[in-house]
Amino acid sequence: MSAIEWNETLSLGIPTIDRQHRMLIDSINTLDAAIQRGAGQATLAQVLKSLGTYVAVHFIFEESLLRVSRYPQLNDHHDEHEHFRRTLDNFGQRFARGDTSVASDVHTFLKNWLTTHIQVEDRAYAPCVQAHQRSQQRA
Ligand SMILES: [Fe+2]
Ligand SMILES: [Fe+2]
DSSP states (O other), X not given: OOOXXXXXXXXXXXXXXXXXXXXXXXXXXXXXXXXHTTOOHHHHHXXXXXXXXXXXXXXXXXXXXXXXXXXXXXXXXXXXXXXXXXXXXXXXXXXXXXXXXXXXXXXXXXXXXXHHHIIIIIHHHHHHHHHHHHHHHHO
């Protein structure tokens, strides 16, 4: 499984969010590197745990930005995030129990979900957030 490379299709033009998305992608690539070098269960569980923490922080930040921007699809967006967090939690619990056989499934899931989510659902809120930020700058 190859690493995810940052490219313009992943950029929303919102600097704080773009920075966080890059960090998320770095975390997924760290997981990939750990899998590639055959890291043990404890390491994989640790990498997944810190990824989960970073994901939770990003989702909270993003949802509060959508709330102040009065994004109409905030509830749906929140549901997407929740679904993802639950899936990630499940994987984390399986790792913690010693089931490392799912390592590459986890990586494929994360890679596909994150890139699609950024390119589709996150991109959909960008105009609303940018309009809000412009109105704040004028105020
Ligand atoms: Fe999102
Ligand atoms: Fe996001």
